Amino acid sequence: MAHLCLFSLLVLSMVLKTQALTPTHHLTTTDVARLQAVLSQPFTDLKSAYYSVVGLSKLGILVADADETCQFIKSNLDPSSVESLFYAAEASQALSGCEIPVSNDTRDLLLATVSEDSTASQIHQSVSALSSLGLPLASQEVVSALKARISKEDNVLTIILALQTASRLSQQAELGDILEEIEDLAARLDDLSGVYLQFEEGLEATALFVSAAYALSDHVDMEPPLKEDQVIQLVNSIFSKKSWDSLSEAFSVASAAESLSNNRFHVPVIVSAQGPAAISHSQPFLRLQVTDVLCQPLSSASVLVESASTSTSKSAILSQAPFTLREEVFELNFMASQPASGYYQFSVAIAGDSRFVANHVELKVKVSTRVAINNMDLSVVDKDQSIGPKTTRVEYPTKAKASFMADSHQNFAMTFQLVDETTGVELTPHQTFVRLHNQKTGQEVVFVAEPDSKNLYKFELDTTERKTEFDSISGTYALYLMMGDATLENPILWNVADVVLKFLDEETPSTIQAKTLYTPKPEIQHLFREPEKKPPTVVSNAFTALVLSPFLLLLILWFKLGANISNFTLSPCTILFHIGHAAMLGLMYVYWTHLNMFQTMKYLAIIGSLTFLAGNRMLAQKAVKRTK
């Protein structure tokens, strides 16, 4: 009863445990080296000198020629510019033994810049310069100036600069309001598909926010209001870019990395397997690298396997097994638990510091093994079972001495067993193929060997059944056994024997039609639409004459009726009408031969209107004459 309760509780807890986020992007040692190289570029002006020197100091690297750099800073310093003083002061602070001479005017200039009218970046630069140069400043004034600035300009960069400035002030000042800005600013971050968290202003703003927030939180010793998942999402955003466009971007990434590895509250842990996470008898140790975001190993951590189980079953092979630390790498001898080959799901926990974030990791580990072939029996079985099968046993990797004959009366059969070399457990690899290769024609046919319920592999070749695959070509075929699997260390290609196959109804060895897939195909000739059959010209001409003949009839009839043009008046409108009418008929002919509708309409409009006017006049005259 108690067992049942415990079991159900365990199942429930496993179901309810929400998967915590782990970083998907982090800097590798090559990335850190690249960042260092970017920051070590020779500097051209005071600003780039500041980024390089301070950036490298955040990575924990000292500048090579400190004196030369100090000289460069001193010579490029412009004492009348707050920005220049800021760069010089910060850079000289990072170098050891570099002192910037300060005059009263400089101090007054810096103190005067601390007011509501200066921009946030000016306030930040003057406060930082005053603090680095060891000059006194009035913290409360700074706080009120910052608060006024934030209320005027509510953008992200202003607030980040305010946070940075506040971290340089004395701890007695009232930094509570500015501290609350961290939470407001965190709410402004964009969550991209649950993996990334960044400002729309970009990578630099996000990285500067992280370093400013942790600097201020450390300064006032209060945990920043960022949840673990949010920290991991910020890590993903900041470290997803592995090459940086500008020196300022590289500097912001370096300071974010430094603050995430060194602050008092949250330290994200990066766990990665050294090499592929694969174990075998020759390589029984699972090696893990546990580092912070700057790829520095966390030697104080203790790494523990909470559970290791196969992907299919949920039974745990290992539980609560510790890793041992050897030369900054954590290792565990997994083969000592004698796991069967396959894939395992590891749940690893990293303890040792309450600041660790993302310290539960899921890993997929592969255990591979070597395979051995046992009891390979080849036999030729008669179909009608009259003669008993002749079985030959072949040992790997030798080849059977005699070749086997199979024709229409006999079947060729093969049985074998696949076992793990060390443990003797039966294996079923993913790929077990039997390949028959005709040496003369180069033809090859591949079959799959299937295991039965007792994991015994069987392969049978019936020549009559399979003759289509072979194209009924008889001859000597070399038989190969091919075997492979992701968890096998020794894939096998073994020429087991030669098999002579005889097929009935063999076609005369036709020239091997190598599957002509890639040769040019016969050209297709396009057939244009045949024009319709026209009747012979004689017929057409005859009918044309026939159709025109009624016109003669008409003329004859009109003559007989006495139709005449004796009433034809020779007035201008009459003549114009008749000419216009004739022109319209001519236009019809020209339309048929040359023009299109638009042109015809144009000409018709001109001629038609003339004809109309003339005709109108003519008919009016006629009407008058009629009624007279």
Added chain:
Amino acid sequence: MSNSVISVISRFLEEYASSTPNKLKVIDAYLLYIMMTGALQFLYCLLVGTFPFNSFLSGFISCVGSFILAVCLRIQINPQNKGEFLSISPERAFADFQFAHTVLHLVVINFIG
């Protein structure tokens, strides 16, 4: 039976020859011409085939259209129908006939291809 038909026809022809004014006879001759032309075109189509179908159609429609317009002209010119066409003088009828023919010919030539 056939006797009565023949007698009806001969009577009709007599009446026609005597009582119809000359103008109308001229138009009737024209109508006969148009009809024969159309009939001959149709005969060609039946015998030889409809190869340039659009040409056949346009020719046939031309005949049919002309026939109709000529019939309209005849009706409107006929002095016996004067009562029905008070506002339309014969000249006006002729002008309408001309205009309609222009449109008909435009369409026919467009379609003849």
